[in-house]
Amino acid sequence: MSVMIAAFMRGVTRLNDFIGRWVALLIFAMFVFLLLEVGFRYLLNSPTVWTNELTQMLFGIYAVMSGGYIMAHRGHVNVDLLHSHLKPRKRAALDIVTSVVFFIFTLALLWFGIDMAQESISSWETSYSAWNPPIWPVKLAIPIGTALLVLQGLVKLLEDIAVAFNLDYYTSQESESEGDQL
Numbered sequence: 001m002s003v004m005i006a007a008f009m010r011g012v013t014r015l016n017d018f019i020g021r022w023v024a025l026l027i028f029a030m031f032v033f034l035l036l037e038v039g040f041r042y043l044l045n046s047p048t049v050w051t052n053e054l055t056q057m058l059f060g061i062y063a064v065m066s067g068g069y070i071m072a073h074r075g076h077v078n079v080d081l082l083h084s085h086l087k088p089r090k091r092a093a094l095d096i097v098t099s100v101v102f103f104i105f106t107l108a109l110l111w112f113g114i115d116m117a118q119e120s121i122s123s124w125e126t127s128y129s130a131w132n133p134p135i136w137p138v139k140l141a142i143p144i145g146t147a148l149l150v151l152q153g154l155v156k157l158l159e160d161i162a163v164a165f166n167l168d169y170y171t172s173q174e175s176e177s178e179g180d181q182l
Helices: 002-024 026-043 051-065 067-072 088-122 136-165 173-178
Strands: none
Touching: 002 026, 002 051, 002 067, 002 136, 026 051, 051 067, 051 136, 067 136, 088 136
16 A cells, blocks of 8 residues: 555656646746747837737746646745744644645635636637637646646645654655654
8 A cells, every 4th residue: 555655646746747847948938928029019119919918828827837846846935933943753743734724725726726717618718808819728727737736735745644653655864864753
């Protein structure tokens, strides 16, 4: 059983790592589109109607699809007033307790994101701007990115449970070196 849990944890983290690295490349596309807009607007005196809106949509996808990657690499912001002063096992126990808030928020976002994406896809929703691109792909990214974040949150919870209760399917390098007790 512990082999399956460890494989699940590695698989989710690898998936989020792969997607996060590809999504990060959207920064370069956004940069190019904004440079094009500046060039067209100020050098050719011919602004475009599509570059700003496309850049905003790409940034929306970038933001929602990167959550799992950021969580896998411990990049989310923490309030460390208490957390940083605890030993690894106590820190893991505190993270288990606070994960309830994380799952309430992300599962609600997933639930409402699925509903919003389904509604947008069913009507082939567009932005109703001068350019009028489809925006359903951006809305579809919300539940996909949230699902990836929920899965990575589950991995984090399993790691915390393993550290807090000294289970064998996960061995933290911190807890190996510290050898602390709850």
